Amino acid sequence: MDVIKDLNPEQLEATTTMDRPVLVLAGAGSGKTRVITYRIAYSIFEKFNHPGEILAVTFTNKAAGEMKSRVSQLLQQDVSRLWITTFHSACVRILRQYIDKLGYKKDFSIYDDTDQAGVIREALRSLGQDPKENNIRGISSRISGAKSSLVSPLEFRRMAMSPLQKTVADVYTLYEAILKRNNAVDFDDLLTLAVKLLEEHKEVRDHYRERFKHILVDEYQDTNHVQYRMMQMLSMNKTMVCAVGDDDQSIYAWRGADIQNILNFEKDYPGVKIVKLEQNYRSTQPILDAANRLIHKNSQRNEKKLWTAKKEGQPVQFLLMENEMEEARWVGQQIYYWQNYANRSYGEVAVFYRTHAQSRAFEDVFRGMRIPYRVVGGIKFYDRKEVKDLLAYLRALANPQDEVSLKRIINIPTRGIGDKTLEKIQAYAAAKGISFPAALKESNLLDSISPKTRAKLIEFDSMMDQLRRDCQGMGIKDFLMQLIERLNYFNYLEQSSPVDEEQRIRNVEELVSAAADFENSSEDPSPSAYLNQVALLTDVDIANDANGIVSLMSLHAAKGLEFPLVFLSGMEENIFPSIKESDEDYLTELEEERRLCYVGITRAREQLYLTAAQGRRMYGQMMFNQPSLFIEEIKPQMVNLRHTRNRGNYDDRNSRARRKWIYG
DNA sequence: ACGCCAGGTATTTTT
């Protein structure tokens, strides 16, 4: 295999070691995707693995897609049996096959965060608690945390001490019951149920353990406990195992990612070969020096030192502005020069910030300066009302037990079925001990509901039945189009939201064309297959045509990307790092913030600017923060601008000291 | 059933 000739010695070792487990500690920009794809190719060409015997798992659909296309380019053969997927879609595939062993039906629905919040709200209400929004979020993240550490409602209840935890335990129990009744699972369930399946059903476990001879996991530093368990279950006692990751880029601890998984890899896989990839092919030396200086301050890490052959480069610069508008204007100015004097493209530029709220100043300024931009993240395409409506129809049609989806669409478009009616059906269902959809079928027996409304209910129900029949054998695109037509959905959009109606229609059209794409590219173009993948899709996956447009995004969204010109904005205490010294676990959290900063820095290929504002409007109030601790640690070149001279009452002793340090 | 207003609340979110 001559493709491996262009690998460096470390990459080569990581690619070809097959007789023992391999842990690849891949620094930013060191070619880890290359190692994974070449390893797959190598194991097929040299170890005679069949593509169907390989499982490669990543976190994002985008990464999986990229890897897939690179592998099929390398192999030049049929790769349809090769599993290169996200954890979640691998689990969906397993569950669609065997979930009946856990007492679910194979056409289960996948609930997203919003659906989840709705279920929790319902659970709280039926427990006689006040469903406050902040409550719901807190509870949902606790439930999610429990699930991703494989803690059952029963165990959770046993450990619950405080009143809050007891409430969570109650909600958790009820929540699970409701999901089960709806034949639905949430994102966490995809993983936990797959693990459960593998743990409790030997025949399933054996099937996959036998099938997958070669297992690769990307971004291993971000795996949580369930993912870890799953990986263990499939790969235990195998030699063709490869985990790739960078502990310095672990930025999801707050979501349950356990950095110990990567730090303990040696213990879990005895005889492991550890390969460090330290040559960076992305950035210039000044940028890497900055990154190294910063990350060196962390204690919980495997020592690594990135280097590059690109010794020459612009210094990393830091600028302190007066406020966030000045900051945005200055950045806009630089971008303008980049495009118009350096003759480079807007598409090569990215602006990063810690929180989405900070995008606003940039958007305002860029709009004024006619700089084209896109905001990555924020409101998700699949969270838009009109998109969710149509998908809820598809789900309700595919899974007749799905109450959440059914209730969502029962009055969309408006057909005179309101909350009161729903309550009556619900009460009837509870009294008779049947499900909501079953009660709906019998609604003509409900004399508490007016004959007129009863007729509407029957009409709705038979429409659903009819759609269900028509859906048989129809492609997803045609089916969606027919659904839109039958519902007169565009008409409904015009009436219900006359302001942004054209945007909403465009969203629906985009949904239809995404469905068409799916139909053309997928082996199984059925509506249920479409639902599987659409539930797991995110914005990043669809809106990546950044051609000629500046990208604005949070630092978390920046992971895995690279840009020639990068602005890291809002480098201020309390903003980035966004934690306070008084916080519990301050040091641990500070280290995660530092890794986040490291991720941001290492996105830059040629030029990196760090910016901060002395004052910044937040929540309608002016806030004054010192430049970030990270500035001291990075030691960038300080650029003094005349207009950033300090004035006014925020010249307290601290900021004077900090400035003195910065400007000498 | 729908529209308007008040009040609460604002990290990061691969799936």
Added chain:
DNA sequence: TACCTGGCGT
């Protein structure tokens, strides 16, 4: 400051 949600009035 600005958004979103839920409650209330029509």
